[in-house]
Amino acid sequence: MDFMLTEEQLMLQDMVRKFAKEEIEPVSSDNERNHRYPADIISQLGELGIMGIAYPVEYGGAGMDFVSYMIAVEEISRYCASTGVIVSAHSSLVCDPIFRFGTEEQKQKYLPDLLSGRKIGSFSLTEAGAGSDAGATSTTAVLDGDHWILNGSKIFATNGKEAEVFVLIASTEPSQKTRGVTTFIVDKDSPGYSIGKVEQKLGIRSSSTVEIILDNVRVPKSAMLGELNKGFKVSMVTLDGGRLGIASQALGIARAAIEDSIKYSKERFQFDQPIANFQAIQWMIADMWTEYESARLLTWRASIMKDKGMNYSREAAMAKLKASEVCMFCANKAIQIHGGYGFTEDFKVERYYRDAKITELYEGTSEIQRLVIARTLLK
Ligand SMILES: Cc1cc2nc3c(=O)[nH]c(=O)nc-3n(C[C@H](O)[C@H](O)[C@H](O)COP(=O)(O)OP(=O)(O)OC[C@H]3O[C@@H](n4cnc5c(N)ncnc54)[C@H](O)[C@@H]3O)c2cc1C
Numbered sequence: 001m002d003f004m005l006t007e008e009q010l011m012l013q014d015m016v017r018k019f020a021k022e023e024i025e026p027v028s029s030d031n032e033r034n035h036r037y038p039a040d041i042i043s044q045l046g047e048l049g050i051m052g053i054a055y056p057v058e059y060g061g062a063g064m065d066f067v068s069y070m071i072a073v074e075e076i077s078r079y080c081a082s083t084g085v086i087v088s089a090h091s092s093l094v095c096d097p098i099f100r101f102g103t104e105e106q107k108q109k110y111l112p113d114l115l116s117g118r119k120i121g122s123f124s125l126t127e128a129g130a131g132s133d134a135g136a137t138s139t140t141a142v143l144d145g146d147h148w149i150l151n152g153s154k155i156f157a158t159n160g161k162e163a164e165v166f167v168l169i170a171s172t173e174p175s176q177k178t179r180g181v182t183t184f185i186v187d188k189d190s191p192g193y194s195i196g197k198v199e200q201k202l203g204i205r206s207s208s209t210v211e212i213i214l215d216n217v218r219v220p221k222s223a224m225l226g227e228l229n230k231g232f233k234v235s236m237v238t239l240d241g242g243r244l245g246i247a248s249q250a251l252g253i254a255r256a257a258i259e260d261s262i263k264y265s266k267e268r269f270q271f272d273q274p275i276a277n278f279q280a281i282q283w284m285i286a287d288m289w290t291e292y293e294s295a296r297l298l299t300w301r302a303s304i305m306k307d308k309g310m311n312y313s314r315e316a317a318m319a320k321l322k323a324s325e326v327c328m329f330c331a332n333k334a335i336q337i338h339g340g341y342g343f344t345e346d347f348k349v350e351r352y353y354r355d356a357k358i359t360e361l362y363e364g365t366s367e368i369q370r371l372v373i374a375r376t377l378l379k
Contacts, residue, residue: 003300005071012053012068016075019048028080031206032351037162038083038206045076045083046117051090055099059111066241067303070248074296077252078259081355082206084252088245089158089207090114094121094167097183097238101226106185110165122163123242124154124212125235132368134169135178135232139214141170148184148224150217153196156362160195160210164188167238168212169231181231184223192217203354240313241306242363243320247299250320250327250359251292257327257334257352258288264338264347281337288330295323314376321369324359331356 005013024041031038045051054069055061062068069091077084095114098106113119130136139152150170157166166186173180186193196211226234262285265276275281302315334349335342342349360366 013071016072020075020079024079035205051117052115055115060115065307070303073248074252077249078256081253082204084249086207090121092242092245093123096241119164120159120162121165122157122159124157124168126156137171139170141172146221147218150214152214154212157212161208178232183225183231183234185225190217240316243316246363247319247323250323253352253356254292254327254330257330261334261337284333291326295326298322317369317372327356327359
């Protein structure tokens with residue numbers, strides 16, 4: 001397996017890194033502190049082709065590979081983890097299932113607007129009673145002539161406040177549990193659709209996380225995404241790709257923590273010398289970088305497997321598990337290296353620490369990733 005980036009991937013990395021440093025970094029802390037969605041940044045990312053990076057040009061995508069998308073999410077998350085998840089949830093959890101499972105009509109209807117970033121997407125699997133147990137969905141979809149009638153509520157929908165296109169899961173055969181759920185595409189302006197509680201969060205505060213209320217929402221039969229009662233499979237395949245997006249977000253946060261720590265350790269003097277002279281600090285930095293690189297190798301390997309059309313479920317779970325735990329480790333060490341100043345809002349490591357935690361929770365907690373990995377090994 002070749003872990004060297006191609007010339008095209010390196011050019012993309014350079015371009016996104018430059019954009020993130022020049023355009024995202026100056027506004028990210030203020031946006032995060034004020035819970036402000038980075039609308040301008042998202043529209044510029046759309047113009048650069050980043051909102052539809054790994055999808056065919058014929059639908060309005062940039063026609064690049066999945067590895068390129070992973071590189072972009074890491075570079076964006078290096079300066080703003082909120083923007084990283086906005087891009088990742090939109091692309092992996094909405095564009096991907098529509099591209100993979102949609103009819104030609106659905107692709108033509110939704111992808112050009114989504115891939116260009118003109119419209120934002122949100123994915124809703126989670127409910128109050130259905131978190132890790134995603135198949136326990138109680139939202140229902142009942143066929144009424146040529147329409148489906150959806151009732152229920154979803155929680156924790158990333159991008160839910162800004163999104164115009166929703167991919168969501170509802171039970172179409174309640175007695176069949178995971179074999180009785182179906183995926184639907186719902187437009188924001190559907191009558192009966194509304195936003196409920198907007199979450200106030202520990203981190204990634206520039207991205208919205210909301211409750212979606214479905215009160216007799218009537219969608220045409222053609223809103224079904226994929227086959228009837230095959231929605232659980234659609235979700236699981238979708239989450240495989242999504243987990244790599246979160247792994248890349250985690251890598252971006254981890255790299256931010258390491259780079260800021262290196263800079264600070266050279267500037268901070270104690271005992272008449274930079275703290276970088278102390279072996280205790282050097283070892284922390286060495287461990288952080290080694291862990292970061294090992295997580296990145298797992299993430300790129302799984303991404304290469306996805307690009308090659310191989311089954312990569314276990315590899316995606318391993319990448320997400322490792323990258324999120326490395327992310328927490330690096331954010332923690334970064335505060336240690338910054339000492340008391342790291343605990344204040346004067347340094348960005350405080351934000352990295354708050355942002356890092358979510359990577360161990362969403363798109364499957366670390367326990368669920370271990371479950372996925374163990375199941376494939378023990379079967
Ligand atoms: C900021 C944010 C954004 C989110 N974005 C989205 C989104 O866009 N779309 C969406 O659908 N969802 C989203 N989620 C939901 C997220 O994916 C879930 O919160 C997550 O899957 C965990 O579900 P839960 O919170 O119900 O925890 P629970 O499932 O209640 O888990 C609680 C604890 O029990 C453990 N546990 C549960 N089952 C097992 C088991 N079988 N074995 C071992 N341990 C177990 C868990 O690991 C965890 O430690 C988001 C959540 C947050 C906080």
